[in-house]
Amino acid sequence: MFQNEITYVRMQKAGKEAEFHRLYEEALKEAEKYLHKEYPNIIGKEIIEKEKIKDISPIDGKEIATFQMASPENINRALEMLHSSWKKWYELGYVERARIMLKAADEISRQKYLISALLAYENGKNRTEAMADVDEGIDFLRYYAINMIENQGFHKLSGKGYDNEESFSVMKPYGVFAVIPPFNFYAITVGMTAGPLTVGNAVLLKSSSDIPISTYLTVKILHESGVPKEALAVITGSGRVVGKYVVESDLVSGIVFTGSREVGMDIYHRAQEKRPKPVITEMGGKDAVIVTSRADLDKAVEGIFRGAFGFSGQKCSATSLAYVHEAVYDKFVEKLKERARNVLPEDPRKKEAFVTPVVNREAYEKFKAIEPKLKEYGDVIVGGKALDRPGYYVEATILKDVMRDSYLAKNELFLPVLGIIKVKDLKDAVDEINKSDYGLTGGIFTEDYEEIQYYFNNVDVGVIYANRARGASTGAMVGSQPFVGWKLSGSSGKGTGSYYYLPQFLREQSQTIAH
Missing domain, CATH: 3.40.309.10 (Aldehyde Dehydrogenase; Chain A, domain 2)
Structure with a gap:
């Protein structure tokens, strides 16, 4: 049964608020070990590029890490790898994929104080909101995995058109999803990645340049939990390059985006110029x-x-x-x-x-x-x-x-x-x-x-x-209040953290056997 992580609330109710702050303070010191380093892109293996991106802390405006500016050649290489490998990930079966996601959720839970502390350095989030953010990412992983199991991989007996026929509705992944998350929520990065992965798609994750350390660590956890490196690649890079070489690529079967209205609408139109494909957007609000x-x-x-x-x-x-x-x-x-x-x-x-x-x-x-x-x-x-x-x-x-x-x-x-x-x-x-x-x-x-x-x-x-x-x-x-945008706030009319989220990353196949 799914339960929300809600670390700080649980600690408060248990009279352990002082322990929460002690563990967070310890994590702040541990987080310093992850600063002032250079991090690679991961495209099957670690990739170092000629051009770099600086991770700047809003605390003092100083550089805290160096990341790679993905080249067009390596973006294409990533997409080709994912396109050729996604079926192997799907063929593991929904039970095994769900098990891997639950394992990753448990490991992120074990490291949640560290990731929360890193968010303070990366995007300036205070400790209780940072912990709630990481908790929500854990929730997404668990909720989608459990949802996949409860729905038996979204395979259903659909009835009989004729007495001698047996028909099934089988939901199958599209192939490769590009995931383009925002800077403001680690949880959104995790949830947008977990959705298409859980149902059997491969994912190219374009990390936000404002939270790349926490994103990199999370991808490493997913890989170590069992997601093949050939099914999940992570890059940092410019929006212009990603727009040209990812959004418009024929190797990309679908896109999930969270960010501004202007960028979201541009992606929505450009991605579908050649052929229809799912473009799932959340584009802010007033x-x-x-x-x-x-x-x-x-x-x-x-x-x-x-x-x-x-x-x-x-x-x-x-x-x-x-x-x-x-x-x-x-x-x-x-x-x-x-x-x-x-x-x-x-x-x-x-x-x-x-x-x-x-x-x-x-x-x-x-x-x-x-x-x-x-x-x-x-x-x-x-x-x-x-x-x-x-x-x-x-x-x-x-x-x-x-x-x-x-x-x-x-x-x-x-x-x-x-x-x-x-x-x-x-x-x-x-x-x-x-x-x-x-x-x-x-x-x-x-x-x-x-x-x-x-x-x-x-x-x-x-x-x-x-x-x-x-x-x-x-x-x-997650699981109680689906997060969904109407009008220009979103394109699908279906919310994250809800029953209706995962089917967006699947396409239906009708299968009939005549006896």
């Missing part, structure tokens, strides 16, 4: 939360604060807009201002850190670019500044009285910026949300059950919550 006149304001403030500023707003599920009923607007604004005004970005290695640096210089410069324009979007009541110190630190920022047609109200920033908009009633708020091109996550705070049902029945969003103080629009749990 995630809004509603606070009605019947809300518990303390609960709403905590949920929206955590949803907006966890991992410095760098989640596709981050709360970026709050639509607040006019009757409670002023009171809510004051409460939220009080909750956030003394929260400063911290070194993610510190025990007390909540808001941490943004992931890289590009994100930092993006904040600096909008900094002078914030007053055009609304009234800045908290934060609003990029800090002049080593690393990539910006303030958690809140604006009230945000204009509905402003750039801030319509565009995903992927930064710790929250806009508050006054609404006259629940319908007004839902109507505004539904105008958005995005439809990823959202939430509502109200103690009125009928208002919850109105919201659930009318909002065009894939993942929605009511009264969630731990994160108004964030924190989906």
Whole structure:
């Protein structure tokens, strides 16, 4: 039976929070052994390239590792290897593949403090969020393996068209999937890789250049657990090169991508120019939360604060807009201002850190670019500044009285910026949300059950919550809360961590035997 890992919550409940922090501090020291090294690409064997990529820590802006810039020749070599080998991986059978995935999950669980500590150095994630991230990756491996076993490899007796015939529906892999994950979640890298692998496809994983060490270690664990090196290759490289030599390749049978809308839509169209193929995308969101006149304001403030500023707003599920009923607007604004005004970005290695640096210089410069324009979007009541110190630190920022047609109200920033908009009633708020091109996550705070049902029945969003103080629009749990984007937030209409995820990496074959 599947169970979520949820390390920190379990340790808290068991009265072992001090032990959690002790183990994490030890892991921070161990993680230093993995820094300031050069790491290879793995294409059947370790590959060193002429051109390099630097892994820069957002903590201080300094280089912490060197990776390889995959050449077009080696990308093609990887695809040819995977294309010629994927059937051997499939022919192991679903039970053996699931066993390998479960073994890998157990090994990642054994090393979860180390990987969590590495994430602090690589993408600036604080310790509790980093551990939750690694836990989710473990959950994906286990959930998909168990799902594969429970569904008997998605082979079904489909009935009899005629008395002397026996028919089967058999789901089979496509061949080679290219996996292109984002920087912000280790779990997404693991889940996007585990999905196509578990069902029998081979995978070319293009590692995010912001978390390449943790990705490399995970691929090594998968190989050591039994995934053939010929069925799983990992490279780092430029988006331009990957776009040309992976996305457009005839050797790639399908693509799974998480990232920006612009890149996702470009991949979606270019990948299918020659022939149809599955392109499974998650492309972000402009995630809004509603606070009605019947809300518990303390609960709403905590949920929206955590949803907006966890991992410095760098989640596709981050709360970026709050639509607040006019009757409670002023009171809510004051409460939220009080909750956030003394929260400063911290070194993610510190025990007390909540808001941490943004992931890289590009994100930092993006904040600096909008900094002078914030007053055009609304009234800045908290934060609003990029800090002049080593690393990539910006303030958690809140604006009230945000204009509905402003750039801030319509565009995903992927930064710790929250806009508050006054609404006259629940319908007004839902109507505004539904105008958005995005439809990823959202939430509502109200103690009125009928208002919850109105919201659930009318909002065009894939993942929605009511009264969630731990994160108004964030924190989906594998197996319980499928993570799915509607509209321009996703292309498949099916979510990760759900029953419907694995069949996307399979194609159906109808088999009939006449007797």
